[in-house]
Amino acid sequence: MPSGTLPNVDPPVRPADLDLAGAWLAGHGLADVRPTPLLATRLAARRRARLAASVLLAAFIMAVALTYVGGMVDGSGYRRWLLLVLTALVVGLVLAQALLDWWVRRVDRRAGATLPRRAAYPVRLGWRTVLGWPRAVFAAVTFAGATVLAIGTLTRPDSSARYAAVILLIGLCGLAVGMVVQLRHVLTHPVVADDEVSLTADVIMRVEDARDVAVPTVVWSLPVVSVFSTALGWWNAAWLAFIVLSVIALALINARTARSGVVARHATNTR
Secondary structure, X not given: OOOOOOOOOOOOOOHHHHHHHHHHHHHOOOOOOOOOHHHHHHHHHHHHHHHHHHHHHHHHHXXXXXXXXXXXXXXXXXXXXXXXXXXXXXXXXXXXXXXXXHHHHHHHHHHHOOOOOOOOOOOOOOHHHHOOHHHHHHHHHHHHHHXXXXXXXXXXXXXXXXXXXXXXXXXXXXXXXXXXXXXXXXXXXXXXXXXXXHHHHHHHHHHHHHHHHOOOHXXXXXXXXXXXXXXXXXXXXXXXXXXXXXXXXXXXXXXXXXXXXXXXXXXXXXX
């Protein structure tokens, strides 16, 4: 038997993944449930996908910063080419995120194929259940607010500020499309469960996936690597206030909305 795997499990599951699955269950009020290889496999796939997504987003932020710095050094004639390159990178980011979602779906599909029977939700889960009104409104308002501020920057006479605003708008469009694609995946991928407990775990994963996608961390980061360096005084102050207020709003939403385990148990107990 290869070192670090358990026998008679297809696909092989590392003991560390089973331990992490047990800790995940305990953290969601299911401490009395024994972690299964299926759950461990699904959770491990999501951890790896989130790590890869974080690397992609970090690389994207670096690309935005380099695009801005390159445009400042070489002047307006070079900026058009840099904006085309950035647009291509945005398209690549969306495609890479879609591929990660496809890979997670593939892992779920292979795991589900091992089940002797399949469970289903009592009611169809929509975005109101999985994401919730507060987070959906927050994400929409955050993108809308950032877009308005970026468009406002375009009205400034400073060419450097306008260039930064165009970079920001390209980035925001890509992030918005990526968020929609990822949320669609969360809402449409098939159920992988064979009893009430695994069904509850499936809903918890959907809720956590949706909430993770809806956090606009990169939206807050983009002005820092572009707009803030244009030294527009009150415009920078407006961006800073926007970021601070949106972070506070997200903290309040997290504090006042039900935890993912509560949402899952409510959804699976609905008749």
